[in-house]
Amino acid sequence: MISYLLLLPLVSIVAFWLAKRASQIFALGIAAALIMLSAGVKLSIDVAALGHVNKRYLMNFYVDSLSIIVLDLVLAVSLFVIIYCAGYFKKELERGKTDIKRLRLFYSLLFAFMFSMILLLTTPNMGIMWIAIEATTLASVFLVGFENNKRSLEASWKYIIICSVGIAIALLGIILLHISSIGIIKDAGTDLSWTYLYEHAKELDVNLLRLAFIFMLVGFGTKAGLAPMHTWLPDAHSQAPSPVSAMLSGVLLNNAMYGIMRGLAILNKAMGSGSFAGAALMALGLLSILTAAVFILTQRDYKRLLAYSSIEHMGIIALGLGVFTPASVLASLMHMINHSFTKSMLFLSAGNIYQRYGSKDIYKVKGLYKSMPITGVVFMLGIFAITGMPPFSIFSSELGMVVALFKNGSYFAGAAFLFLLALVFVGFAVTLFKIFYGNAKGEQQKSLKPSPYADIVLVAMLGVITVTGVFMPDGVLKLLTDAQRIVTGG
């Protein structure tokens, strides 16, 4: 299964360049994404049964519950995004905003992006993981700058520079991790292998490990958009085409958090307590939520607003990891899943809105319910979902988070968390709610109705976040608890 996952994106990239017509590219993309998702589902069934899957092709591949969750997220969100893209680019082609060549480029880069993420999630080697993370940046930098104007150029420059610097620091962390293990590596094949390091965590040099974790936290934290390293995120998310924003926010950030989780697991096992990393993670987490809350309050650009909300949610995940009790880590993992679906749904709706109104300025969008009923309703409910209202899924993970915080005795963090969540909601309410009401001005053209693809995707995603808000299959729960055990140990 892993081989399908790794090869299919590469094959598709070649196929895109052979395709003649746009519709072929769309169909090909959807088919590939579908196959990959089913492979992913099959793989997760195996993982759920066996605990982990180990394969060796050119190098070792290793998938356990933790990585399969993130992997499935990548595949599922990608499928939604790729279906959406079919509708989105059809419109863009009709309006002459793009051509088939650029479409091929877009799809190739998108699949390269997916490939690097799949690689990231299937390798046990921390070094390869680093390479894959850097590759995600490189693959997505042109996607961010796809619109090719001054603003998107600026955003993509900031994106590549800041993320590269961050990732470089993370590499230093990985090297320190390697150094800390020099004394204990017995056979050559296990260099930098996470499973090996984790097994022998108690034997590692704790002093170096702490240093290593700090660099990894800052490095991967940059990529995950934790404040104060988040600065690239609002720019990149707001300037990228909406499907790309959805991928960045819904998928990429998780991968960076995944890196932090792997490092955290080793460190906390070696140290025997989570307090050292916990304080750092909680500080970054709370700072991220605070930053997001403050910036959302007077935001005028709805895509930036969503981007800040992603920072907030990454902060929440970091907070849960910082508390490092089984309950809080489970909540973090759930939150990762819930946030992915909800946020990518919001970005895709924002894409519809942008296509229709041609502006990202909140004040220029009016009467959304009337002009685009489906998008409007999905966007509105999505806002309620993202701010943690039941019955949507984010509520359940935030509930878990709050309980875990108070249960752990982190009263200050718990209170601050709730206060900031309320502030974020206020921010959403005062800035964004006005776009739904009133009457749209004359610029709505009939031809710019969102395509059925887009609407189907949005409704399906709304269904996903509603159903997952009140129901979780046994298998998923098992995967989640296994993943939580991988992080917390025991």
Added chain:
Amino acid sequence: MEMASLEKLFSIMILVYLIGAVAPLLMKRQQALANHITGVLCSIGGILGLSLSLTKLSGNANDMLLDTASTNIPYLTFSIGLDNISAFFILSLSLLAITVSIYSMGYVSHYYEKNNTYLLNSLYAIFITSMIFVFAARNMVTFFVAWELMSLVSYFLVMYESEKKETLHAGTLYIIMTHIGTAFLLAAFAVIYAYTGSFEFTAAAASLPEGIKNALFVMFLIGFGAKAGIVPLHIWLPYAHPAAPSHVSALMSGIMIKTAIYGILRFVFEILGADVLWWGVTILVVGILSAVIGVAYAYMEGNIKRMLAYSSIENVGIILMSIGIAGMAAYAGNAVLEALALTAAMVHCFNHTIFKGLLFMSAGSVQYATHTKQMDELGGLMKTMPLTGLFMLVGSLSISAAVPFNGFIGEWLTYQAFIVSIGSAIGTSSLAAVMGAASLGLAGALAAGCFVKLIGICFMGSPRSSHAQKAKEVPAAMYISSGFLALLCLAMGMFPRPLIGIADSAFYSLSGVSISQSLGGFGVAPVFSLSLDASNITPLAAVIAGAAAALAIAAIMTAVGGKRQSRVYNTWDCGFERLNPRMQYSSTGFSNPIGIVLKLLFRPVRELQIDEGSIRYNPKSIKYTLKTERIFEKYMYEPVSEFFSRISVIAKISVQTGSIHGYLMYIFVTVFAFMIYNTLV
């Protein structure tokens, strides 16, 4: 009845409501049909709820678990059940739901031109369902989810007339305040879970440290207070309740704010135990503030529905006063007083549901007939809409606590609770009780003034605008339902015993004492009376005495003066002969004396613009405007919101500067900070 059949009844009720919610979505085009289907189904649901809750209340007092559903999601276990407290609130909800649903069949018709009444109908049914789940929730998670659903749906209902400018402001303010309150609730639930390891409704007082208990009380007070509209968390209520369609306003004011009262009883009294003195005193003081300030603002208001909304704040205050007394009694271990105060609170709560529902429905009828909510554009409606006028008059008399209407019963019980509380050993906190009684008196008298204004300006005199002139009586569905509630107001005012018995048994589990025995009887045989030791009253006797006196005097007058003619002539105009409707007292003029007396609260700003024209003593035009400030918004909320938006703007320009060098610097500093942290820890 058997438990199984109660469970069946409950499921059928929910099913009926849900069909009522789904049906209109399936027939978007046949608006009238859909509207009637929802109306009929929801009133059937109400009847089912009525029989369900009455069955529960007349049966045994045990808790009943109806259903639990476990999702695999941690903490998310849903559990539904009934105890007497839930049943009591479901009773008042169902009663209101029946009438409001009938009313909506007529009222919604004037929205048909918007072509989206199916949404209104559907949300309306979901709204009622969500409130049922709030009352029937058996654990905190279920409660919270239902609570949020209720808030969300009511937000959409408030936003239904979104094409009006003020609606957006109202809705946004509402959802923000609600959400802030909800955050406190979530925190409180999580803290309780952290100590007890369970989200179940079980007394948790024993396992909580003192400090935590106090913090929890404050969280609950703020959390529920935001929904109940206690001062100073009330600011959303006067905007949101009027903005919603009137039948929804009736539900919101009539029962939704009672969910907060339910929450306080459930969580502060049942789960936390409420045996701390300052809790009771705080609730009492909050109640006093809400009652007086709420009614004072109501007095100044010129918009009918907004005035009713302020009056809801007042009545929540009155209910909270009694609850505060109950808290003090719980501290003092005085179970009889606790039972008395709780009964007072609940009787008033129930009565308020009835008459506030009636008043909002009547206000809706006025709006339906005249398309305005401004009192200064109305007048003389008693002649054109006699039934609506009569029912609104009954509602007004009830809310002003005039004998023999039901509002009086609750206030009387509250006064009794105050007197008993002074006598019980609560020490100097009794001073708070006396102040409470004085405030209740003031609030009651001001409320009477308010409703004199409402009836006097809108229904009396002559029409002040063409809207009012053209008013016609509303469709039968609307006045029949109002009439039913008006009848209830009168009946429950004259025969208060059944309600008191029900309220008393509903809260038996909290106080452990039943007071309906001592409220038992005084025996002029057919006359239901109340009595508490020596103080007892018989509203019905007053009615009989008054009616007899009126008949007697009429007879005497005829005997003395014979049959006399009645002549219709112009109103006396001092010979001016050009009296016109604009010369009548306006609502602003009516409330001005109180505005001047309570200057501190309103800070009235008067402006007089005179265009003198050529002759000094014959000015062309005079324009007088009186503005009152809402001091809580101006001095409490505006500074806070300004502070946050200032911070936000400053942060935006000084943090996200656009300079990549600055951004890299943040990372640089962060790394170094962590390295220092590493060496220090």
Added chain:
Amino acid sequence: MEIMQLLSVLILLSCFVLVANKRTKSYIRTFQAQSALLAIAAFILGMENLSGHGAIEIMFVCLLIVTLKVYYIPKLLSHTFANVDYKVEKNFFYNIPLLVLVSCAIAVFNYFSISSAIGGKPTELGMYLANSVSVIFIGFFFMISRKKAIGQIVGLLVMENGIFVAALFASGGMPVLVDVGIFIDLITAVIIMGIMVFKINEELETTDINKLKRLRG
């Protein structure tokens, strides 16, 4: 291993030289020199490994460093910036002596924080680590202190060099697959950045990154 220590100090010194420079060309030259020093160190280590247990990996890494970092990337950069940029950078946030002083402070800070972090005793590992981390952070600081795009690219490359210093000196080399991957990423990143510099120059008619300030708030 006197020679290794000397090399590690020389690499650190080259960073100071870099910070003190103003010319685009000399940025590239200094980077080239630093890479050469790195290559020498890799060569020595590689020879040792080759003669010791016949492992060829580090020699391979050495070869990669020479081809990519000493030859190809400097050439690519010179080529890119030959057409688009001023030769001398004039505008600084702070003057050069101050920048050098700050770089010294960074080095001192790293020395203390690293040595105290790994146990407080002066060890060879501690010295290598302190030196390499200093290289990384001075490279980082160089990125912050230069307004032109070239400064940021070179700074990033110097950071990478620092990481290699850590990998080679302190750990005796990473798994070869990882090294190769890192190099592929590196070269791709430099090419992408080069393309973007062209585009930025086209749009803004300068490569002054400090002028990219449209996106704020």
Added chain:
Amino acid sequence: MADLAYYVIQMALFILIAPLVGGIIKKIKAFTQKRKGAPVYQVYLDIIKLFTKDTVVSNQASWVFTATPYIVFASAAAACAFVPVLPGIAMKPLPGDIFMVIYILLLGKFFMAISGLDTGSTFGGMGSSREMMISAIFEPSLIVAVITLGFSAKSTSLGDIMLHSARLGPAIVQPSYMLLLVSLVLILIAESSRIPLDDPSTHLELTMVHEAMILEYSGRYLALMELASLIKQLIFITIIANVFIPAGILVYAGSGFAVLMVSLLAYVAKVAAISVAVACIEASTVKLRFFSIPNLAALSFIASFVGFLQYFTGGGN
């Protein structure tokens, strides 16, 4: 049956005596103004005269206008049933307490106020607005006074309160009761629309309150309104008389007809004395500016609240 007879007699007594009180006050006032004044029974004659007159009803008015006089009268009359003239007589406690009296009277006041607005005349609105304000600002002191009385008597039934005073006897001259007396006298003045709050004998638009509301009434409607307000005045006088001057109250049904008559006479004497006092206050003060009335209300509130404190902290008896 005996109870029922008692209530009927009591109500009839109230309605019959009420105009007399008005007459006495007018007479005393006339004396203080060096006039002879109309005979004390003039009020009866006026009312009977009005019974025989036709009525004029405004063409703007609704049914409320014609219903109001009956409702106002009924509410005043019904309130009488719960204010015992001779509290000892009733075999059983009366089925209504002081709150009920207050809120029965509220019904009448409500109707009077809305009927003021019913004719579309400016005067009526003015009267209603002012009346509601005055009653609102005097309400707290009334309630505190009532609560204090109820607390000390352990009952809010007026009969019990009066009997409690009777048991106190001369001990009623204590600070708390005296302060409450001050407060209640002020409330009496406010409720019966007398100088210095209102002037029942003027029809000047700047000063009138009560009269403004009933300006449009004529004939038997006016008679009912006047009668009702006289009854209301007597209710308050009776409360003051029986609570604060407890002489002659402790008479029980078994005490014999002569004793009964004596105590009834005592009651009439007390009422007459208070009427004189009210008349004297009225004659010796001037009407207050309208917006000075809150000061009087505040005085009344302070009096009753301090009275409560005196009672509460002094342990009370």
